Amino acid sequence: MSQPSQQRPEFEIEPAQSGVIGDVERPLSFGERIVNNESVQRLAILVVLIVVWELYARWLNNSLLFPTFTETLRTFWHDISNGVLINRTITSLRTLALGYACGLVLAGLFTTFAVASGIGTRILSTLTAMFNPLPAIALLPLALIWFGLGTPSLVFVIVHSVLWAVALNTLIGFRGVPETLRMSGRNVGLTGARYVGLILIPAAFPSILAGLKIGWAFAWRTLVAAELVFGVSSRSGGIGWYIFEARNDLDTATVFSGLLTVILIGLFVESVIFRAIEARTVNLWGMQR
Amino acid sequence: MTAALLEVKGVTLQYKTPRHLVTATYKVDFDVQQGDRYVILGPSGCGKSTLLKAVGGFMPPVEGSIRIRGREVDVPGPDRMMVFQEFEQLMPWKTVFQNVLFPMKVTKKFSPDEAKTRAKAVIEKVKLTEFQDIYPHMLSGGMKMRVAIARAMALEPDILLMDEPFAALDALTRRAMQQELLSLWDQLRFTVLFVTHSIEEAIIVGSRILVLSPHPGRVRAELDAGGIDYSNIDKPEFGVMSKRIHKLLFDDETPRAQTTEGAHA
Numbered sequence: 206m207s208q209p210s211q212q213r214p215e216f217e218i219e220p221a222q223s224g225v226i227g228d229v230e231r232p233l234s235f236g237e238r239i240v241n242n243e244s245v246q247r248l249a250i251l252v253v254l255i256v257v258w259e260l261y262a263r264w265l266n267n268s269l270l271f272p273t274f275t276e277t278l279r280t281f282w283h284d285i286s287n288g289v290l291i292n293r294t295i296t297s298l299r300t301l302a303l304g305y306a307c308g309l310v311l312a313g314l315f316t317t318f319a320v321a322s323g324i325g326t327r328i329l330s331t332l333t334a335m336f337n338p339l340p341a342i343a344l345l346p347l348a349l350i351w352f353g354l355g356t357p358s359l360v361f362v363i364v365h366s367v368l369w370a371v372a373l374n375t376l377i378g379f380r381g382v383p384e385t386l387r388m389s390g391r392n393v394g395l396t397g398a399r400y401v402g403l404i405l406i407p408a409a410f411p412s413i414l415a416g417l418k419i420g421w422a423f424a425w426r427t428l429v430a431a432e433l434v435f436g437v438s439s440r441s442g443g444i445g446w447y448i449f450e451a452r453n454d455l456d457t458a459t460v461f462s463g464l465l466t467v468i469l470i471g472l473f474v475e476s477v478i479f480r481a482i483e484a485r486t487v488n489l490w491g492m493q494r
Numbered sequence: 495m496t497a498a499l500l501e502v503k504g505v506t507l508q509y510k511t512p513r514h515l516v517t518a519t520y521k522v523d524f525d526v527q528q529g530d531r532y533v534i535l536g537p538s539g540c541g542k543s544t545l546l547k548a549v550g551g552f553m554p555p556v557e558g559s560i561r562i563r564g565r566e567v568d569v570p571g572p573d574r575m576m577v578f579q580e581f582e583q584l585m586p587w588k589t590v591f592q593n594v595l596f597p598m599k600v601t602k603k604f605s606p607d608e609a610k611t612r613a614k615a616v617i618e619k620v621k622l623t624e625f626q627d628i629y630p631h632m633l634s635g636g637m638k639m640r641v642a643i644a645r646a647m648a649l650e651p652d653i654l655l656m657d658e659p660f661a662a663l664d665a666l667t668r669r670a671m672q673q674e675l676l677s678l679w680d681q682l683r684f685t686v687l688f689v690t691h692s693i694e695e696a697i698i699v700g701s702r703i704l705v706l707s708p709h710p711g712r713v714r715a716e717l718d719a720g721g722i723d724y725s726n727i728d729k730p731e732f733g734v735m736s737k738r739i740h741k742l743l744f745d746d747e748t749p750r751a752q753t754t755e756g757a758h759a
Binding site for chain 2: 383385386388389391392393394395399403404407408410486489490491492
């Protein structure tokens with residue numbers, strides 16, 4: 206390298222006053238916060254979809270094929286106030302809660318067994334590879350033969366749809382726990398169930414939570430589908446049965462209000478319950494953005 | 495002479511990769527005394543981290559013995575707290591305070607109240623008091639390392655095992671952390687076994703330096719570096735020690751290796 210032709214002088218100065226730049230940190234205005242808020246954005250999307258629906262249905266003008274939003278809402282409100290829809294929904298959710306809980310317990314047992322040994326891991330991954338692609342509803346005929354018409358059959362198909370999704374995700378999550386974190390757990394003498402509970406489960410929580418979400422969606426959709434095939438046991442049908450009945454009466458607005466209920470519950474669980482869990486766990490811990 | 499705190503005798507370590515059986519160290523002997531800042535120095539691939547893992551109890555030696563206070567090391571335990579290079583060693587679901595508290599809670603070495611007091615005190619020592627309720631993902635690399643060190647020290651282990659703890663930090667932070675570790679040692683006089691591949695770091699941090707030869711790791715020398723730290727980094731003895739270690743590590747290699755190591759240090 207050649208020397209520069211002119212020597213540049215060295216210098217040392219005090220850094221410029223930062224006060225001149227203005228605020229280093231500034232709270233966002235109310236408007237900016239509203240626009241960035243996720244639930245506000247979701248609400249806006251919903252409003253747009255509803256407007257499109259209403260306009261299209263009015264243009265079509267055939268309530269047998271495609272009732273308007275206002276008509277659907279009227280039926281929805283009517284069936285809620287006379288208690289029919291609420292009863293149906295509660296029946297469905299009760300079955301769902303039972304099936305989901307059983308599925309989670311089984312998934313917990315399976316994965317605990319799987320992480321305990323190498324052969325257990327292989328058994329579980331083979332089982333999930335076999336049964337995860339199998340649609341739960343395809344097992345319904347078999348369930349009817351085994352358990353008869355009624356809640357046990359529904360619970361069986363729900364368990365099937367929850368179990369493999371949750372077990373697979375939990376296993377993937379456990380495998381992804383960094384070696385350093387495992388070692389620092391074992392370093393303080395943790396083994397067995399305490400090691401799984403205090404290190405593996407929280408460390409794999411993002412993946413477990415994803416499994417819970419997928420399991421929930423599978424379970425809900427399987428339940429509604431199964432209730433369409435047979436929904437009544439001792440005069441208490443679920444939401445799927447409500448839809449099926451309305452279709453038989455060619456009451457399309459009621460079919461729509463049933464579908465609306467299914468969607469609303471799905472949205473509520475996803476964006477209220479699971480969002481709240483995420484905000485208190487994985488987002489707080491910086492494990493997921 | 496009193497019995498050594500940690501006695502490593504004729505330790506050969508081997509591990510399996512999918513295709514090979516690798517010998518990491520071969521018949522390594524050394525003793526660590528109470529209050530030592532004992533550094534294991536060697537080029538990458540000399541098995542120094544594997545050696546530290548074996549002392550931690552994560553890997554049984556194929557031959558030889560590792561004893562701490564006369565007891566044979568067989569499983570990991572809180573008497574030998576490890577500090578790793580990776581930031582993932584902290585639990586992301588716990589705050590700084592909870593992370594420091596966790597080992598004391600799990601091992602029940604201290605009563606709950608005492609554990610809390612100790613956690614507060616040690617967090618204060620590493621200057622993280624104002625960050626104690628923050629989750630690790632919001633901390634800088636140097637701060638995470640300070641939490642890991644605080645967590646290990648709060649438990650008062652017999653020996654602190656540090657596996658290249660500052661290697662993932664930037665040069666300025668690394669230097670600050672080395673000084674901080676030394677000043678902590680001045681206050682508390684704990685025993686530390688420290689693995690590094692930087693000659694400079696070994697001389698500054700260590701009071702004893704064990705030099706390992708590469709592939710498989712064998713003992714090349716044990717040197718006394720107690721009197722040298724940042725205050726005499728510009729003095730001739732620092733350069734003499736550094737040259738001596740260079741020679742021990744690289745005298746049978748091409749001179750090119752020296753320049754790359756020089757850039758590291």
